[in-house]
Amino acid sequence: MSFQVFGIPVSRGVAIGRAVLVNSSRVDVAHYFIAEDRIEAEIARAVSARDEVVRELETLKADLPSDAPHELAALLDVHLMLLHDDALTGATKQWIIERHYNAEWALSAQLEVLARQFDEMEDDYLRERKADLEQVVERILGALAREQGRNPVDAASVVQRDFAGEDPLLLVAADIAPADMMQFKRSIFHGFITDIGGKTSHTAIVARSMDIPAVVGTREASRLIRQDDWVIIDGDAGAVIVDPSPIVLEEYRFRQRQSELERAKLARLRHKPALTLDGEHIELHANIEMPADAPAAVEAGATGVGLFRSEFLFMNRDGELPSEEEQFVAYKAAVEAMRGMPVTIRTVDVGADKPLDRMSAHELRHEHVLNPAMGLRAIRWSLAEPSMFRQQLRAIYRASAFGKVRLLIPMVAHLSEIRQILETIKKVQQQLTDAGHAFTKVDLGVMIEIPAAAVMLPLLLRHVDFVSIGTNDLIQYTLAIDRADESVAHLYDPWHPAVLQLLASSIAHARAAGKSVSVCGEMAGDSAFTFLLLAMGLRSFSMHPSQIPSVKQRILRADAGRLSSYLADVLDSDDPQRSAEFAFAAYRTESKLQ
Structure with a gap:
């Protein structure tokens, strides 16, 4: 179902693409693209971290005293079940293979997908299992962080992914720290959407420096937009259109082409003296x-x-x-x-x-x-x-x-x-x-x-x-x-x-x-x-x-x-x-x- 979110327009133009949500988990994680030849190694990192958490929980369960509440053992069983669920581990691998996300990013992206599924469940007990999922993911992220400390990432393995021929991507986040903005500055993102910020917040300034559309201060965008949703950013009106209809999509594609023509005309002035x-x-x-x-x-x-x-x-x-x-x-x-x-x-x-x-x-x-x-x-x-x-x-x-x-x-x-x-x-x-x-x-x-x-x-x-x-x-x-x-x-x-x-x-x-x-x-x-x-x-x-x-x-x-x-x-x-x-x-x- 199509809907709109409104915020503050900070960088003009139109961007159309699929939503990429970052920093959606309660643990802040690094986001970067990996080279093609690093895919298997990155999957191995994710699996190794998952296995480390499995061993931790199995040890905890084995060491429970005889008078421990039955609910505690049952909770550990739920966490172990989630760790072995292909909806978490298998889908995380797919993010790494298809998008070249690093393991932490892939895991937090899949957490976002699953968390929304839990939110939509009618059964109260099942809906409350989202907290268990978040705890499990945080444990895996912790294991990945410990592994990263032992083996710092090789700069040569971090790439700015070329998505030529694939769907354009739009970055959606509650907020983007200046340091993270610099990481994304030369990446493949075609636009930014954040929940907070103003016209001169650093996210806005960097978006303008990249000359890509951006809307900030939307308050709810990162909660309402899902991973991979089709999204339009109207950087002139401060509007974000999610799951647009074909007619709306075509109208904005036309505006996008007009904007590109105008930029091409202005580019001809670049070496003309400013007199x-x-x-x-x-x-x-x-x-x-x-x-x-x-x-x-x-x-x-x-x-x-x-x-x-x-x-x-x-x-x-x-x-x-x-x-x-x-x-x-x-x-x-x-x-x-x-x-x-x-x-x-x-x-x-x-x-x-x-x-x-x-x-x-x-x-x-x-x-x-x-x-x-x-x-x-x-x-x-x-x-x-x-x-x-x-x-x-x-x-x-x-x-x-x-x-x-x-x-x-x-x-x-x-x-x-x-x-x-x-x-x-x-x-x-x-x-x-x-x-x-x-x-x-x-x-x-x-x-x-x-x-x-x-x-x-x-x-x-x-x-x-x-x-x-x-x-x-x-x-x-x-x-x-x-x-x-x-x-x-x-x-x-x-x-x-x-x-x-x-x-x-x-x-x-x-x-x-x-x-x-x-x-x-x-x-x-x-x-x-x-x-x-x-x-x-x-x-x-x-x-x-x-x-x-x-x-x-x-x-x-x-x-x-x-x-x-x-x-x-x-x-x-x-x-x-x-x-x-x-x-x-x-x-x-x-x-x-x-």
């Missing part, structure tokens, strides 16, 4: 997460990297921090891939929606923090861990010998932080000189993400070379909205007068001081804001490579000087969004008449 009609040159930089993203930025026509989110080098490492050498190699690779164009590296920004995994004693303990977005994150954490901070700075400065590198500090709010940063940089430069490492001048910049930083920007500008406005957090902190919380997502408003006032004043202060200023938040890549940001005087945008063509198209049609004449009316309006729509509609009409 406004009145001759203003606009820098269009790219936001990247890993060095491997840099070639895509060049291909998209980016004129540099405006934001290298270095924290992703720190994730998926079981709590181990990357060494200086490892970081240096990564930064150097990104710098060289950009072929002489500038690369702005942001120091590690863990916290809030990007915690490190398996946190050790010297790392953030988010489970004890009531509001991590307001806690020890970003530069606060770096200054609290001086040896880690110096290590990262050394790696960044060493990479500067191979191209133009700029250093960006996140979440600055105090002049005392600037002084500590400058002092640390001096120490790092001396350490590198003593060690004989080459480096060149690295411009220092700060992110304007906190209202306090925007208000005191004239003071900050005395100590830095450039500023970059992170609109995602600036909106969050200005409006006191958790941007990852779908329950308040409707209050997250980039058009709020306070947000626009802070943006306009920050850009004006930087330009008046002769310092470069860019916007690297999601507003930069949203073509709905391009005219407004140009009117404010912004001449440097940084966004995901996939967003560059649509923003460039707007820039090529803009007269920046004439647009600025509309700014005062928009900023003075009770309804800035509506005023901007009228003003820029009038601008387009006037442009056609002349």
